[in-house]
Amino acid sequence: MTRETNDTAYCGIYCPDCIRYKNGYSGHARQLKAELERVEFQKYADTKSPFGAEFDQYTAFHETLTALADVQCDSPCRVGGGCSGTPCSIMECCLSKGFQGCWECGEVEGCDKFGILTPRCGDMPKRNITTIREHGMAHWKEMRAPFYIWQK
DSSP, X not given: OOHHHHHBOTTSXXXXXXXXXXXXXXXXXXXXXXXXXXXXXXHHHHSOSSSOGGGTTHHHHHXXXXXXXXXXXXXXXXXXXXXXXXXXXXXXXXXXXXOSSGGXXXXXXXXXXXXXXXXXXXXXXXXXXXXXHHHOTTTSGGGOOOSSTTOO
């Protein structure tokens, strides 16, 4: 299997474009979390005093920091068992039909499995699927759509 195939998710997403994929911030978040836990910062934040009122939301921050630390994905979907190691309904559908990806399916346009991707990716996966169909796996990534809806 080629690198382009390995790096292309079943849904048409190019995994290296994902904010989770081999990111640098998860390691930093783990280091910060460990240091804050080492100095027992939660206790400092919980202590009511004229100093530190800005830490009233520390618990929410710690939950977000934990999520940032845990969100790293080190393998593309195809070889890593799904996005961040969790198979989605799109992957399961392709595997059950013996497809390399949704570009081999004739029902993509009406497929409701893409709803999970829409809030962040818009119609990018389906546009990529069309590009893969038209140009093939070896040449599609240079023409891929921007990953997130906020990217131009």
